[in-house]
Amino acid sequence: TKERIFEPFFTTKEMGRGTGLGLATVYGIIKNHDGFINVYSEKGEGTTFTIYLPASEKEVVKERMISDEILKGAETILLVDDEDMIIEVGREMLKAVGYKVLIARSGQEAIAIYRKKQDKIDMVILDMVMPYISGGETYNRLKEINPRIKVLLSSGYSIDGQASEILDRGCNGFIQKPFNIKGLSRKIREILDS
Incomplete structure (x- = not known):
């Protein structure tokens, strides 16, 4: 196991409980x-x-610098990620700066929650790499439900490649993981205030 822990998609977790991309x-x-x-x-x-x-x-x-300030808000954000650590840390960061947080651990769950509560959700933070339905496909389905949806794409990978393709389709912004509270709060305000 130790020899393989940095390989992409290697995981010791049960199916659907992580992609095996964290250590990679x-x-x-x-x-x-x-x-x-x-x-x-x-x-x-x-x-x-x-x-x-x-x-x-x-x-x-x-x-x-002014950009070092933590920017607060009171809106509702749907946080979508299949990694428990990102969900827990992300939820605490968002709550600390005043946001109400809904959680989805898969693309399917995000679509179901958004369909039910879209009038209460101001923005979605969407992981790009997830099992079953990717972040890109999830984004497309959310956009079908609400063409004006505000989405911040998050990934451990750089903005090149798949992330830039999703941004070209109208996604509002990108933040690279691991993110900090200042950077996250700034990106959220950029999107919500635009």
């Missing part, structure tokens, strides 16, 4: 930053991941 995404992000990751695991004790990244040669700027 982490590995990809670390490699893109010229870093590496070590894994130490002991049965019955747990696992430790140690990440090594090269130090930046750029000068540290201590200037506070």
Whole structure:
């Protein structure tokens, strides 16, 4: 198992409880930053991941910018992701900045919830890679229900490729995982206030 944990789509979870992309995404992000990751695991004790990244040669700027502010809201957001960690962290971030949060763990569930509660949902945060129905297909179906739907696409992959195709079809924005509360709050306000 340890030898395969960074392979895309490898998972020890039951079918439908994760895509097996979490650690593959982490590995990809670390490699893109010229870093590496070590894994130490002991049965019955747990696992430790140690990440090594090269130090930046750029000068540290201590200037506070307006864009660093956490922007709050009170709207209702449907958060769609098949990874439990993203759901839990995302829900807490959104609640912390004032939003009401509905959760869907699959494209099918998102479509069903949106169909039932679209008049109460102001925006959807949609994972791009999910089992059964992809984020792109889910987006198309949501757009059929409401052509003016506001959607923020999220992915551990870069905006190139499939994400840019979905954006070209009218999706309102993109945020790369892992995201932080400042970046997420800013993207949400950009979309809701447009």
